[in-house]
Amino acid sequence: MLTRTSPTTFAIAAALSAAFAPPAGAVPPPATSSPAAPREAASGMVLYRQQADFYSGGLTAQTATDGNPTKAADDFTVTDADGWTVSAFNFAIAIANPPPVTAGITYNLTVHADAAGLPNAAAPALCAATAVAGILDNDDTMLSVPLPQACLLPKGTYWVALQANIDGDGSQPLATALYWNGYLPSPTPGATAAWQSPAAGCATWQPATSCNTATSALGFDVVGYPGGGDGTALTLTLTMALDNGDPTQCGTATRLTVSAGDKVNFCYTMTNRTGIALDYQTLGDTQGGLLFSLRQQALGDGQSLRYNRLVTTEIADSGVIQATLTGQDRLPGYDYTSSGSSRFVDITGVGTRMELGNDNTLGVDMPFSFNFYGTTTNQLGIATNGGLYVGMVRPLWGDNGPLPNGGLGGPAMLPLWDDFDSAPGGIYYATLGTAPNRRFVVQWDDLVHYDGASNTDGATFQVIIDEATGTFSYEYADVQYSAIGASPDPASCNGGACATIGVQRDAAFSTQVGSGNVVVGDGTSIAWFPGVIDNAFTTSAAVTLDVGAPVVSVAPGALIGSAQAGATTQVPLTLGNTGSRALTWSIDTAAADRDDPRAHFPAMPYHATPASVATLRELADAQVATDGTPVSAPFLPRDTGPLTDANVPAYAIGGVGPGGGAHPDHLEYFPLDAAYPSVLGSIAAYPIDTYTGGAFAHNDFSKQYVIGRGGGFFTVDTANGQMTYVGFAPTAPNVWLTDLAWDPATQTMYVTGWDVASTSVSYLYTIDLASAALTQVARIDGTFVTSATFDATGHLYGLDARGAQLIAIDKRNGQWQGIGAIGFTLSNIGSIDFDPRTGVLWYAGHPYVAPGFPARPAIYTIDPANGRASEVGPTRLAVDLVAFSLAIPYAGCTAPDEVPWLRVTPASGVIDAGRYAGLTATLDATHLAAGRYEATVCVRSNDLTRRIVAVPVRFTVGGGQGDGLFDDGFETP
Numbered sequence: 015m016l017t018r019t020s021p022t023t024f025a026i027a028a029a030l031s032a033a034f035a036p037p038a039g040a041v042p043p044p045a046t047s048s049p050a051a052p053r054e055a056a057s058g059m060v061l062y063r064q065q066a067d068f069y070s071g072g073l074t075a076q077t078a079t080d081g082n083p084t085k086a087a088d089d090f091t092v093t094d095a096d097g098w099t100v101s102a103f104n105f106a107i108a109i110a111n112p113p114p115v116t117a118g119i120t121y122n123l124t125v126h127a128d129a130a131g132l133p134n135a136a137a138p139a140l141c142a143a144t145a146v147a148g149i150l151d152n153d154d155t156m157l158s159v160p161l162p163q164a165c166l167l168p169k170g171t172y173w174v175a176l177q178a179n180i181d182g183d184g185s186q187p188l189a190t191a192l193y194w195n196g197y198l199p200s201p202t203p204g205a206t207a208a209w210q211s212p213a214a215g216c217a218t219w220q221p222a223t224s225c226n227t228a229t230s231a232l233g234f235d236v237v238g239y240p241g242g243g244d245g246t247a248l249t250l251t252l253t254m255a256l257d258n259g260d261p262t263q264c265g266t267a268t269r270l271t272v273s274a275g276d277k278v279n280f281c282y283t284m285t286n287r288t289g290i291a292l293d294y295q296t297l298g299d300t301q302g303g304l305l306f307s308l309r310q311q312a313l314g315d316g317q318s319l320r321y322n323r324l325v326t327t328e329i330a331d332s333g334v335i336q337a338t339l340t341g342q343d344r345l346p347g348y349d350y351t352s353s354g355s356s357r358f359v360d361i362t363g364v365g366t367r368m369e370l371g372n373d374n375t376l377g378v379d380m381p382f383s384f385n386f387y388g389t390t391t392n393q394l395g396i397a398t399n400g401g402l403y404v405g406m407v408r409p410l411w412g413d414n415g416p417l418p419n420g421g422l423g424g425p426a427m428l429p430l431w432d433d434f435d436s437a438p439g440g441i442y443y444a445t446l447g448t449a450p451n452r453r454f455v456v457q458w459d460d461l462v463h464y465d466g467a468s469n470t471d472g473a474t475f476q477v478i479i480d481e482a483t484g485t486f487s488y489e490y491a492d493v494q495y496s497a498i499g500a501s502p503d504p505a506s507c508n509g510g511a512c513a514t515i516g517v518q519r520d521a522a523f524s525t526q527v528g529s530g531n532v533v534v535g536d537g538t539s540i541a542w543f544p545g546v547i548d549n550a551f552t553t554s555a556a557v558t559l560d561v562g563a564p565v566v567s568v569a570p571g572a573l574i575g576s577a578q579a580g581a582t583t584q585v586p587l588t589l590g591n592t593g594s595r596a597l598t599w600s601i602d603t604a605a606a607d608r609d610d611p612r613a614h615f616p617a618m619p620y621h622a623t624p625a626s627v628a629t630l631r632e633l634a635d636a637q638v639a640t641d642g643t644p645v646s647a648p649f650l651p652r653d654t655g656p657l658t659d660a661n662v663p664a665y666a667i668g669g670v671g672p673g674g675g676a677h678p679d680h681l682e683y684f685p686l687d688a689a690y691p692s693v694l695g696s697i698a699a700y701p702i703d704t705y706t707g708g709a710f711a712h713n714d715f716s717k718q719y720v721i722g723r724g725g726g727f728f729t730v731d732t733a734n735g736q737m738t739y740v741g742f743a744p745t746a747p748n749v750w751l752t753d754l755a756w757d758p759a760t761q762t763m764y765v766t767g768w769d770v771a772s773t774s775v776s777y778l779y780t781i782d783l784a785s786a787a788l789t790q791v792a793r794i795d796g797t798f799v800t801s802a803t804f805d806a807t808g809h810l811y812g813l814d815a816r817g818a819q820l821i822a823i824d825k826r827n828g829q830w831q832g833i834g835a836i837g838f839t840l841s842n843i844g845s846i847d848f849d850p851r852t853g854v855l856w857y858a859g860h861p862y863v864a865p866g867f868p869a870r871p872a873i874y875t876i877d878p879a880n881g882r883a884s885e886v887g888p889t890r891l892a893v894d895l896v897a898f899s900l901a902i903p904y905a906g907c908t909a910p911d912e913v914p915w916l917r918v919t920p921a922s923g924v925i926d927a928g929r930y931a932g933l934t935a936t937l938d939a940t941h942l943a944a945g946r947y948e949a950t951v952c953v954r955s956n957d958l959t960r961r962i963v964a965v966p967v968r969f970t971v972g973g974g975q976g977d978g979l980f981d982d983g984f985e986t987p
Contacts, residue, residue, distance in 0.1 A: 058101040058338075058554060062090045062236040064203055065106060071229040072108060072193030073209050073222055076180040082213040086194045086222070087126070087133050087175035088232040089204040092167050097243010098236070100125070100141070100165040101336075101554040103174050105157045106195040106233030111188045116154050117333070119192075120145040120558075122177040123159050125167070131205040132219045133173040140172070141165035145179060145269065147334045147558040155195075158237075160336050160556035162268040163251055168243040173208065174234065184213075196222070196229030207232045239552045248292060248551035250339040251283040252299075254559065261322055261621055267557075273595045274328050274563035275879045275958045277620065282321040282555075284339055286313045290549050292341030297321060299337035301559075308345060310522070326620060326834035326880030332561040342550040346388070348517050348525045349545040356539040358476055358489040361457050365444030370398045372436045372464070377407040380454045381445055382481045387425055387519035396441060396456055400430040400513065402477060412464060414514040417526040425519045429488035429540075430475050432513040433500065434461040439472050452481040463497040463507060471496045473507075488515070488540040510534045517542065564927070565593035566957040568965060573951065576970040577939045587918065587933040587965070589953065591925040599955040600922035601933070612829075614809040615822045620832035620881065622817030624774070624796075660687035662849060663902065665718050665732055666858060666895035667705050668694070675871060675893035678702065683735035684893075688856050688900065691873040694890040698735020707753030707801070707845060708897025711763055711783060715901040719783065721765060723750045727786035732901070741786030749777060753801040753845060754897075757825065758904035759808025764791070764825065766799045766812065773798065774816060778828050792828025797821065800842055801857075806850040806904050806962060811878060813857070815840040820855075820881030834881030838862075841869070845898035846876065850905065853961055857883060858898035871895065879958030905964045907952035915942055916949055916967060937969045944973030 073086040092098045103123065109116060125141040126133035141161065149158040159176075178192040196207060206221040207229060216225040223230055241247070255265020257277035264281035272278060280299075286292050291314045298304040302323060313319050325331070368376055375397040383392040386404040395403035397410035404425045411421070412433025439460035446453045460472035473495040479486045493510060497503040503512040509532035518524035527533050527540060534540070567590035577583040591597035664686050669678025681703065682696040704723035708730075711719060718730045725743040730736070745751060748771040755764045765788065767777040776799040778791045798816040802823065805811065810823040812830070818840050820833045844859020855876035860869045871894045874883040889895060908916075917936045925931050935951070947969040954962050 058099075058238040058552075060104075060235050061092075061098055061100070061238055061240065064088065064090070064231065065233045065235070066195075066197040066199070066231075069106060069108075069195035069197050069233060071196045071198070071227065073196060073207065073227065073229055073232065074182075074191055074211070075176045075194045076178045076182050076192045078180075078182045078184070080183045080185050082184060082211065083177070085175050085177045085210040086232060087173045087208040087219065088234060089128060089131075089171055089173045090234075090236055091171045091204065092169050092243060094240045094243070095169055096241040096246065097166065097168040098238050098240060099242030099247055099553050100161065100167060100236055100238040102158055102160040102237040102556075103176075104235040104237060105159070105176055107155060107157045108193045108195055109154050110191040110193065112154060113190055116150055117147075119148065120179045121148050121157075121159050122146075122179065123161070124175045125165055126173045126175065128171040128173060128205075132208050132221070133175060135219055140167070146556070147269075149334055160334050160554070162557060163555050164238065164242070164247075164249060164553045166242050166245075166247050166249070171204070174236070175208075194232050194234075196227075196232045198228060199231050202230045206230045238554075241551065242553065246288045248288055248339065248341045248553050249285045250337060250553045250555045251285075252335075252337045252555035252557050253281050253283075254557055255279050255281070257324055261324065262320075264320060264322070269558040269560070271560040271562075272327050274561055275616075276327050276561075277616075278325050278327055278559070280323045280325060280335075280557075282323070282337060282339070283318055284313065284321070284341070285318040286315055286341060288341075288549070288551055289315050290343055291315065292343055292549070292551060294342050294345055295319070296340045297337065299335055301325065301331055301335045308342075308522075313341060324620060326616075326882070327559065327561045328877065328880055328882065329561055329563055331559055334556055334558055336554060336556045338552065338554045340550060340552045342547050344545075344547055344549075345523055346547060347519075347523055347545045348542045350525065350527065350540050350542050352527075352534075353539045353541065354535075354537065356489045356491065356537045357478060357487065358491045358537075358539075359446070359455065360491075361442050361444040361446075361455050361476075362440070362459055365442035365455070365457065368396060368441045368443065370396075370436055370441055372398060373409055373411055374398050374436065375403065375407055375409055378443055380479070382449070382452055382454070384479055384481070384484045384486075386427075387523060389425070394456070396443065398436050398441065398461075399434050400432050400458060400461070400473075400475075401426055401428040402456060414529070416529040417514060417516045417518050417524040418521045419514070419518065419524075420521045422518055426517070427477055427486065427488075428514055428516050428518070429477050430458070430473060430490075430493065430510060430513045430515060430534075432507065433464045433503075434458070434473075435464045435469075438462065438470075447481075450481055454479045454481070460492075461495075463495060463500050463503070463512070465499070468499040469496045485541065485543050487542060488534075490534050490536060490538050492536055493534050494536060508532065515540070562594035562927075563959075564591050564595045564597035564925075564955065564957050566590070566597055566599065566953065566955045566960055566963060567592055568953055568963050572966045572968065573935050573937075574968050575935075575937045576972065577937060578972045579939050579942060579944055582936060582938045582940065585935045585937065587935050587951075588930055589925060589933060590930040591927055593957070594927050596927065597925040597955055597957065598923075599925065599953060601918045601920075601951060601953060611809065611824045611826050612822075613807075614805070614811070614878075615824075615831045616833050620819060620834045622814070622819045622832055622835060624816050660689070662688035662856065662900060663715075664688045664847070664856070664858075664898060664900045665730075666708070666845070666898040667700070667720070668889070668893040668895045669702070670696075670891070670893060675889070675891050678893075681705070683730060684895070685732065688858070688873050688898075689886060691858075691887045691889045694893060697733075698737075700737065705897050706751060707755075707765070708899045709754035709756045709763065709803075709847075710899055710901060711756050712761065713903040715903075718897070718899055719754055719763065720897045721751050721754050721781075723752075725751060725786075725788075727781065740784070743779075743781055743786045743788040745777075745779075745788065748772075752776075752799060752842075753803075754781075755802040755804055755810065757804045757808050757810070758806060758850075759804070764802070764804075764810070766794075766802045768798050768800070776812075776828075778802075778810075778823070778825065791825070794823060794828040794830060797830065798842075799823075800840060801844055801846045801859075803847050803855070805848050805853065805878070806964070807907065811846070811848075811855065813840060813844070813846055815842060815862075820876060820878070832881075833878070836876065836881055836883045838883070843871075843894050843896060845896060847898060847900040848878075849900055849902055850964075851902060853878060853959065856898075856900060858889070858895040860894065869894065877959070878961075905950050905966070907962065907964060908949040908967075913947075913949040913967075915939065915947065915969065916951070918951060935967070937967075939969075939971045942971045944971050946970050 391405035395407035516526035
């Protein structure tokens with residue numbers, strides 16, 4: 015039988031020190047102790063380790079321009095009969111006179127067969143990686159080089175050779191050099207390290223000790239997984255290509271240079287040569303995290319599967335991206351053993367009695383956590399009907415049936431799932447023992463089958479969870495009970511004849527002991543433990559993505575000038591590019607940009623996988639939870655301070671109750687600094703209602719407009735929270751209004767809506783601020799737009815919960831394109847708004863969670879170039895915020911034809927990375943009367959984080975000497 019273990023995380027611990035003894039015939043690197051862990055660990059487990067506590071020499075391994083390119087190599091032995099699947103190598107190194115950015119160095123790595131104690135140069139390399147990126151630790155002394163494709167090695171002896179692409183020149187002082195650190199062990203593990211160094215007399219592979227150096231062994235690790243080298247392997251190939259619009263394209267590049275905002279198609283090809291069907295696959299990578307887990311798709315021996323993923327790139331994606339694939343022949347789960355001896359211990363005298371009604375569930379927090387189906391939690395939802403939920407609290411109904419059971423709705427332990435009555439009898443819980451050997455016990459004591467008036471013979475049983483082992487058991491003291499009058503159950507339920515016994519994670523993962531049959535007895539026990547997967551194979555692949563971007567800088571921040579009437583003056587303006595890609599810029603293109611409602615559409619749209627109709631209907635069913643009568647005063651104190659001091663001033667409405675935001679019984683109005691969401695103060699309280707959207711208009715932040723789901727339209731005085739009804743905005747049946755969005759370009763308020771019945775149609779309206787009259791503009795087909803906002807130039811963006819993505823919308827006709835994935839499934843609660851100063855989107859909301867799981871409301875920023883959300887922080891007391899609106903003025907951009915007295919030259923250009931360009935602003939008072947004139951010059955560029963930079967212009971025109979106007983534009987007293 016083939017057995018493969020799950021991967022372990024590679025880590026090397028120890029610190030680095032400085033002092034060194036030089037090797038003979040070589041310029042020494044600094045001495046080091048054993049190396050620290052890389053910044054990102056290579057994927058796999060350490061299969062072979064050859065490291066020293068202290069390194070006393072080293073061999074150069076680098077390309078060169080001085081005629082002395084060097085390579086170093088050392089040997090290792092594959093000991094497993096099934097061989098190894100090698101995913102990476104780790105090297106102990108030192109870099110002398112390092113360049114400013116060592117992370118930019120690439121490496122050439124080859125694996126050779128052994129030939130009489132040296133690398134076999136006469137045969138092609140068994141595995142090779144050319145110009146691949148490596149991962150360095152914080153001290154640049156430990157290098158991990160992931161392989162683009164796993165190297166499959168049968169049992170035997172091999173050599174790994176390393177060379178850095180540095181192009182060193184030893185004739186120059188302070189030349190950069192990379193050393194593979196060495197030491198002098200006794201005896202030498204395997205063969206003596208090998209070196210190629212023409213200057214040392216070793217033009218071909220020779221033992222290093224023959225090349226004027228004493229180094230006999232080099233520090234390195236082999237990383238990967240046992241097995242696969244005998245040809246029975248699961249392999250993964252990862253390649254990239256710039257998106258061409260075909261979601262199934264599979265490029266050939268393992269190294270790709272792109273600009274931020276480019277869309278890259280990652281293609282993962284999985285091939286099974288294990289001789290066993292591996293129909294359950296798990297795939298993830300270091301850029302996207304877990305892509306899918308235990309997906310069931312047929313992958314028989316000799317077959318291949320392909321998976322594509324489209325990524326809108328950003329700077330943070332630069333570097334090595336490692337993917338890891340696991341294939342297995344069965345689902346994970348729990349196995350069990352039945353025993354005639356029970357560990358039942360009566361806790362009715364020491365435990366806490368729970369007051370549970372019929373079909374009720376109550377949450378209890380254990381004093382320790384345990385792992386259940388891969389999720390670690392200490393929360394249990396204990397139910398009347400003979401079971402408990404793990405990690406959630408939701409009803410467990412009495413209509414039990416076979417497992418898997420879609421009606422359960424969550425992970426559950428089911429010792430005796432049946433329709434029990436809440437009285438007589440009782441349910442208790444207790445913690446026994448002391449840490450770390452505690453046991454948490456839940457006991458159903460003498461519970462009778464529903465209804466209790468007809469049945470007096472009850473059942474007594476327990477669940478015991480063991481802290482030390484993480485295992486659990488079902489203990490049965492008395493399972494002789496009746497079900498008289500409980501059709502279709504028989505009159506006798508003895509031994510579980512009416513019950514379901516087992517465990518379940520969801521409809522795909524469950525283990526059933528019995529359902530409707532006799533499987534337990536008095537004094538018996540069922541012990542549960544994680545099942546063993548006999549055939550699980552893991553492999554990996556890596557690619558290198560080089561992402562750069564232009565970064566615009568503008569100085570000064572404002573253009574200020576003065577001239578006498580009839581004269582002109584010039585003011586300098588400097589544009590810079592501090593990024594790593596060319597900056598394309600233009601001046602005063604705002605008018606053209608403003609007139610094109612599709613200017614923000616991506617060149618290559620993102621294509622999202624739509625959420626299921628069932629998930630969307632769950633969003634439609636989500637309601638605000640209420641626990642009582644609304645209070646008349648705010649629950650939270652006002653502690654935010656003046657919003658004039660806020661970095662990102664905002665206002666919002668949120669639900670609050672005695673338990674914070676989890677179970678609100680009223681709403682409150684919050685002024686807040688979006689940059690610090692953990693601080694919330696309140697200025698007014700309202701009854702629970704379904705407010706959804708909010709926005710400011712005309713740069714007036716004394717009054718916020720708010721709309722409700724059903725069409726109620728209000729204003730809110732931001733000074734005191736006083737809400738005033740404006741009118742009712744009627745919509746078509748089944749349409750919920752979701753947000754307000756102010757268009758600064760046309761000075762128009764827009765409204766978005768969603769058709770709850772269809773789940774995949776949204777609407778765009780305009781609304782009259784005085785009367786609430788609603789006018790439909792367009793349908794937005796194929797979306798669930800939960801929120802929308804405009805940028806400074808009147809381009810409409812939306813959050814689409816159907817695709818969990820940011821979309822660009824044409825405000826004229828509702829046509830749209832996907833920009834990029836948010837990074838999590840969206841809920842129907844939340845609002846977005848633009849910060850016109852930075853072009854960054856702010857989002858108040860929370861990821862979608864399944865019913866019964868607690869939400870985690872937070873504030874995020876969203877990059878409008880790729881849609882990716884980054885959490886700023888959770889909100890105070892987990893308060894969900896709606897009608898979230900930034901109180902930041904839109905400056906607007908002045909079109910060239912609106913300011914004939916202003917001209918900037920040149921008007922466009924390209925600035926290379928690291929360079930600057932000087933511009934001249936000419937202020938012409940030839941046709942101007944004395945006074946002060948203002949405008950806003952807009953610098954538009956391909957810097958996706960600051961697409962438009964507004965530069966205020968203030969021009970003071972004097973009427974002649976003594977006219978009372980100074981050059982600074984202020985009038986004389």
